Amino acid sequence: MTKLLLSLHVLAAIVAVGPVTVAASMFPPAVRRTALPATAGTGTPATAGTGTPDGDGTGTVRLLHRICRVYAGLGIAVPLLGFVTAQAMGVLGDAWLIASVVLTAAAAGVLIVLVLPGQEDLLRRLDGGHGTVERARTVRLAMVTGLFNLLWAAVTVLMIVRPGSTTGA
Secondary structure, three states, rough: HHHHHHHHHHHHHHOOOOOOOOHHHHHHHHHHHEEEEOOOOOOOEEEOOOOOEEEHHHHHHHHHHHHHHHHHHHHHHHHHHHHHHHHHHHHOOOOOHHHHHHHHHHHHHHHHHHHHHHHHHHHHHOOOOOEEEEEEHHHHHHHHHHHHHHHHHHHHHHHOOOOOOOOOO
């Protein structure tokens, strides 16, 4: 039963978290391509423009945001399956697992509080008649997205290495 639970946990992580990390990483550059800069790197607002396969490019940006939202919701299965698996393995009190839980909570917080609202803000600016996006906003979103991805990478390493674990390799 433990192997089945562990397999489901890993599959849920791959299927739910993977798309969020990729789509969230693609979002800031997609916004920059959609809102062509008037003067690159100066912080001058960019205007929604052309040069993308879907016309104005907002379709791609909207799709990436939707992927992030939907798969973030599905991602709740990862910690739920993780807790059930940890209980079955008898490792709920292990330091590596506690650290993983803390990092997972931090990643979820970054996604919910910074990444998704940052994406929504940029979408509003592209869609809502503003038509302008400052490069600094996309850079800031790329930075917090990188932090989200780094937290998940750390969780992944802890899950594989399991420092101090007595349950196997």
